[in-house]
Amino acid sequence: DVKVTQSSRYLVKRTGEKVFLECVQDMDHENMFWYRQDPGLGLRLIYFSYDVKMKEKGDIPEGYSVSREKKERFSLILESASTNQTSMYLCASSLRWTAQETQYFGPGTRLLVL
Amino acid sequence: KQEVTQIPAALSVPEGENLVLNCSFTDSAIYNLQWFRQDPGKGLTSLLLIQSSQREQTSGRLNASLDKSSGRSTLYIAASQPGDSATYLCAPRTGSTLGRLYFGRGTQLTVWP
Numbered sequence: 204d205v206k207v208t209q210s211s212r213y214l215v216k217r218t219g220e221k222v223f224l225e226c227v228q229d230m231d232h233e234n235m236f237w238y239r240q241d242p243g244l245g246l247r248l249i250y251f252s253y254d255v256k257m258k259e260k261g262d263i264p265e266g267y268s269v270s271r272e273k274k275e276r277f278s279l280i281l282e283s284a285s286t287n288q289t290s291m292y293l294c295a296s297s298l299r300w301t302a303q304e305t306q307y308f309g310p311g312t313r314l315l316v317l
Numbered sequence: 318k319q320e321v322t323q324i325p326a327a328l329s330v331p332e333g334e335n336l337v338l339n340c341s342f343t344d345s346a347i348y349n350l351q352w353f354r355q356d357p358g359k360g361l362t363s364l365l366l367i368q369s370s371q372r373e374q375t376s377g378r379l380n381a382s383l384d385k386s387s388g389r390s391t392l393y394i395a396a397s398q399p400g401d402s403a404t405y406l407c408a409p410r411t412g413s414t415l416g417r418l419y420f421g422r423g424t425q426l427t428v429w430p
Contacts, residue, residue, distance in 0.1 A: 207360075236417075246406070246420040261417070293360055304410075305351065306418060308360035 206230070207309035209294055215315045222281040224312050226294030235277035236295040236306065237261075237269065246293065252277055253300065284316045319344045319411045323421035330428055336394040338424045340407035345388050347409040351418065352381050352392050355404045364405075365392075397428045 210225035226235065236251040238261075248261030250269040258269050266288060270278045277296075281288055294309040320343040330336060340350075349368050353361040365381040367374045367390070373382040378395040390407055404425045408418040 243422070245422040248417060251417065295361075304349075305363045305366055306361075307363070308353075310360045311358070313358070 207294055207296055207307050209292075209309040209312050211312050212310060213313050213315075215317065216281075216284050217317050218285060220281075220284045220316075222284045222314070222316075224279040224281075224292055224294075224314070226277045226279070226296075226309055227275055228296040228307070229275065230296070230298070230307075231274065232296040232307075233274075233299045234297045234304075235271065236297075237267075237277065237279045238293045238295065239263070239290040240293055240311075241290050249279065286316050288314065289316045290314060319409060319419040321407060321409065321419050321421035323405075323407060323424050325424055326422065327425040328427070330397060330426075332398060332428055332430050334397050334428075336397050336426070338392040338394070338405050338407075338426070340390040340392070340421055342388045342390075342407075342409045342411075342419070344409075344411050345385050347385060347411050350381075350383055350390050350407060350409045352379075352390075353406040353408065355406060355423070357403075361406065394426075397426075399428050399430055401428050402426055 207228045234253050237249045238246045240246045247263050252258045252271040268280045292312045295306040297304040297306045322341045324339045351366045352364045355361050365374045367383045380393040383390045404423040406423045408420045
């Protein structure tokens with residue numbers, strides 16, 4: 204079974220702090236994704252990566268950066284957290300870019316920025 | 318940009334009913350379409366994936382159909398159970414080079430005993 208784990212289920216941070224959200228997958232997947240989910244807005248793609256050290260912007264990259272130094276790990280970084288970044292953050296991975304690919308999701312990190 | 322709409326936004330039914338959840342999308346040039354389930358406060362679980370060349374896909378009591386040319390997909394749930402209560406999301410994979418998923422806002426389903 205594919206397993207995608209996220210470092211924290213719940214996180215409380217203060218405005219201006221630097222925040223790291225970690226995601227690890229154990230199935231040698233090439234692609235990894237970060238989404239945020241907000242009520243009434245659905246899931247929105249922040250960044251994705253299709254290889255180590257490669258990254259692509261999604262729909263809402265402002266205020267975020269990412270790092271993928273190892274294939275199994277994809278980190279989302281909030282350089283200076285703001286209250287409007289309070290949200291549920293979901294990480295996902297998929298094997299490769301084929302028509303048959305399925306994305307597998309982690310359990311999510313609920314972030315509260317005070 | 319792909320726009321995905323799911324109707325209804327919420328549905329509350331008694332146990333045993335057969336259900337229809339609808340998904341429409343604006344860009345018909347899709348690679349595939351996935352249906353996901355999300356339980357409250359949890360991540361997403363993939364239910365079904367339909368290739369762009371397929372018309373339908375079945376898994377147990379779930380059946381998903383795809384009409385790519387009209388930009389529609391439907392998820393049928395037969396003989397609903399309280400354990401089916403969750404939010405159901407549809408996501409067509411669209412894009413020029415690599416493709417990515419675009420999500421609807423989901424249908425929140427409640428099945429009561």
